[in-house]
Amino acid sequence: xxxxxxxxxxxxxxxxxxxxxxxxxxxxxxxxxxxxxxxxxxxxxxxxxxxxxxxxxxxxxxxxxxxxxxxxxxxxxxxxxxxxxxxxxxxxxxxxxxxxxxxxxxxxxxxxxxxxxxxxxxxxxxxxxxxxxxxxxxxxxxxxxxxxxxxxxxxxxxxxxxxxxxxxxxxxxxxxxxxxxxxxxxxxxxxxxxxx
Numbered sequence: 740x741x742x743x744x745x746x747x748x749x750x751x752x753x754x755x756x757x758x759x760x761x762x763x764x765x766x767x768x769x770x771x772x773x774x775x776x777x778x779x780x781x782x783x784x785x786x787x788x789x790x791x792x793x794x795x796x797x798x799x800x801x802x803x804x805x806x807x808x809x810x811x812x813x814x815x816x817x818x819x820x821x822x823x824x825x826x827x828x829x830x831x832x833x834x835x836x837x838x839x840x841x842x843x844x845x846x847x848x849x850x851x852x853x854x855x856x857x858x859x860x861x862x863x864x865x866x867x868x869x870x871x872x873x874x875x876x877x878x879x880x881x882x883x884x885x886x887x888x889x890x891x892x893x894x895x896x897x898x899x900x901x902x903x904x905x906x907x908x909x910x911x912x913x914x915x916x917x918x919x920x921x922x923x924x925x926x927x928x929x930x931x932x933x934x935x
Contacts, residue, residue, distance in 0.1 A: 758900050759873075759901045760854045760903070761854065761857065761902065761904075761910065762854065762855075763904075763905065763907045763910060764907065765832070765836065765843040765907060765910055766843050766907075772834050772836065773832050774833050774840070775807075775808040778862060779833070781798075782796055782797070782799075782933040783798075783932055784796055784930060785928070785929070795814065798812070799811075800812075800813075808832060808833070809830055809832055811829075812828065812830075813827060814827035814828075828846075828847045829844040830844070830847050831845070833860065836911050836915050839860075840859075840860045841858065842857060842860045843857045844857065857871070858928075865932035867931075870924040872924065873922065873925040874925075883913070884909070884913050885903065887901075887902055889902050
């Protein structure tokens with residue numbers, strides 16, 4: 740499911756993966772844990788686990804000059820991704836915590852305020868998988884990580900959206916301690932590399 744143009748990237752990602760956003764990101768200014776992996780650059784096609792359409796495209800580009808460690812990510816429903824265009828854009832940093840890498844995303848246009856969403860990222864050759872925090876984890880482990888629930892949805896549908904309120908150091912400690920816990924993670928979003 741993709742968002743209408745008026746909906747920000749964080750809400751789009753919530754719709755795709757289940758929703759847990761965060762008031763704070765994982766990356767800090769001048770952070771030695773932020774890395775840049777040029778192998779992520781290019782176009783990736785979503786692999787639907789049910790065998791449905793694979794038209795959703797993800798384009799990953801470097802944001803700014805050669806020395807920056809920030810990415811621009813653009814999602815498109817019809818398989819055509821125009822550089823720098825579209826409402827489904829985010830900027831992101833790749834952060835190493837413990838044995839895992841996390842993609843820390845924030846909206847470019849601030850439609851979502853300063854909210855972040857992060858994914859556990861795995862890349863092997865031409866495959867990329869992203870996993871967000873499972874919103875049910877916060878219900879079954881309410882004291883595990885500081886959070887609140889915001890009212891969300893549209894029209895007659897109202898949902899409780901978990902928002903992490905833990906600070907960046909608290910988030911990092913939690914992820915390092917619990918990164919291997921399968922209950923913490925939602926289902927994988929899988930992508931297949933297409934071209935640079």
